[in-house]
Amino acid sequence: GIQVEQSPPDLILQEGANSTLRCNFSDSVNNLQWFHQNPWGQLINLFYIPSGTKQNGRLSATTVATERYSLLYISSSQTTDSGVYFCAVERKDSSYKLIFGSGTRLLVRP
């Protein structure tokens, strides 16, 4: 089956720093989403981005579908950005089923 790999697995930042999270996937996909899981477990949709670039405030994401990777940029990080960031892909044959990467655990220190 399709493999989804995220890097780095863990990241510690000082408040105000910028970071880039990466998601590689091993096959063509219909859809790619980025999520933030807060410390209480809630998954929050960040981006639906099967291709191209999107921005939302301090966050932006780029997916290069032909090269099978996506990047999530966090600028001017805040302590509330702490948590786990997941990318998830939908296989081309799977009817919305998402396959999650292993996540990047981010800690932003004040």
Next chain:
Amino acid sequence: GAVVSQHPSWVICKSGTSVKIECRSLDFQATTMFWYRQFPKQSLMLMATSNEGSKATYEQGVEKDKFLINHASLTLSTLTVTSAHPEDSSFYICSAISGPGQYFGPGTRLTVT
């Protein structure tokens, strides 16, 4: 929009009992919902697809007789963990499709003693 709720948010039960978890789409209708399980410090693993008005489809390795799914309306899916054992203790999360994306409930933490 696209809000999904779950109830209860946490539950403790004794080994051998059954537990029902509800997943509701609050402001949209969902013909398809999904159930995931997440163990501590791990990723989400899809357990099953819940289809309104028809049988659920289960991922490989998930026991359908243990994890009963009922999707009786366009806004409600339930997951019943039958004869729960300590190894079933986990964080259970549902999701529903709205537009091109999936939206997730807040999760239910199940502890089986």
